[in-house]
Amino acid sequence: MDTHAFAQLVLPLGGSMEVDLEGHGAWLDRTRAAFVAPTARHAQSSGSANQFLVVDVGAEAMEGRVLERLAARRFLPIGPAAAQLIDYMAASLDDDGVPQRAALWLPLLLDAVERATPGPASRLAALLATLATQPERDWTAADMAARVGLSVSRLHAVFREELGSTPQAWLSERRMERARQWLIDSRLPLAEIALGCGYADQSAFTRAFARVVGLPPAAYRRRAQASRQGIRES
Known part of the structure; x- marks a missing residue:
């Protein structure tokens, strides 16, 4: 903080x-x-x-x-x-x-x-809440569109209008957020984190995480936990 x-x-x-x-x-x-x-x-x-x-x-x-x-x-x-x-x-x-x-x-x-006053509730609010709490599911654009009663093309348009993103990109962000939190706060094995964040296996998770964060998951965990330990000892 x-x-x-x-x-x-x-x-x-x-x-x-x-x-x-x-x-x-x-x-x-x-x-x-x-x-x-x-x-x-x-x-x-x-x-x-x-x-x-x-x-x-x-x-x-x-x-x-x-x-x-x-x-x-x-x-x-x-x-x-x-x-x-x-x-x-x-x-x-x-x-x-x-x-x-x-x-x-x-x-x-x-x-x-x-x-500025709050606008009407987002058409995506319920879907976003579900994606954020269940990012491990194998969501497709068709699954997401069905949840909100839109066509796939209209779903992409609404995501661009409201979030400046795409459905899969937004979901990937939530998966990365969960992965980073678990790497810092838990001792879960990397394979278990991979499955819990929606990746097919540890290798796919490692590639995706390194591409976004710039470090492999194991290295990120070591650095984050070492930093936290340093703060506690200072």
């Missing part, structure tokens, strides 16, 4: 990421941002490529009442106005004069995210 004295806005550009704020967790994607209040404990993880714009916000940059309201909400829906402003900010990062323009962006951005 990290903490810092300033606030942060974590704004989605692409992909998804799991964030924990003071024990409250949520997935961030193109439909949801996060507000990290000063001194709030937070952590994040993701098993696949993603892109987020993180804006540091000093206490002097917002009214105390605004800070309190955003801190209480933690996770913020991204409406059309906020999405357009975020995309514009991201496209301008390589231009000269960004610090000066950032001072103008911030009030508009804070206003946009604070005014």
Whole structure:
């Protein structure tokens, strides 16, 4: 868990990421941002490529009442106005004069995210919950589409609209998240982790994990557990 004295806005550009704020967790994607209040404990993880714009916000940059309201909400829906402003900010990062323009962006951005109201419930909500809790199943696109009453092509379109991803890519992220958690927190054999995360065998799991994380599962487990032991001993 990290903490810092300033606030942060974590704004989605692409992909998804799991964030924990003071024990409250949520997935961030193109439909949801996060507000990290000063001194709030937070952590994040993701098993696949993603892109987020993180804006540091000093206490002097917002009214105390605004800070309190955003801190209480933690996770913020991204409406059309906020999405357009975020995309514009991201496209301008390589231009000269960004610090000066950032001072103008911030009030508009804070206003946009604070005014945004949650949209209708995602058409994929029930499916995503099932995939997240049962990533080990041999899910096909047809299985997923049947769950939500859509055609396979329409399912892919909705995934792109709501998550900027594909059904199988999103499922792979959840499998990687489970694998990483089990490697860190358990002593389960790699073969058992492979099956529990939906891979045909340990070899397939090792190849997929190394491709995404950059380390084989065994090496990742050794590094993660050694790091945790170092923290405990310090």
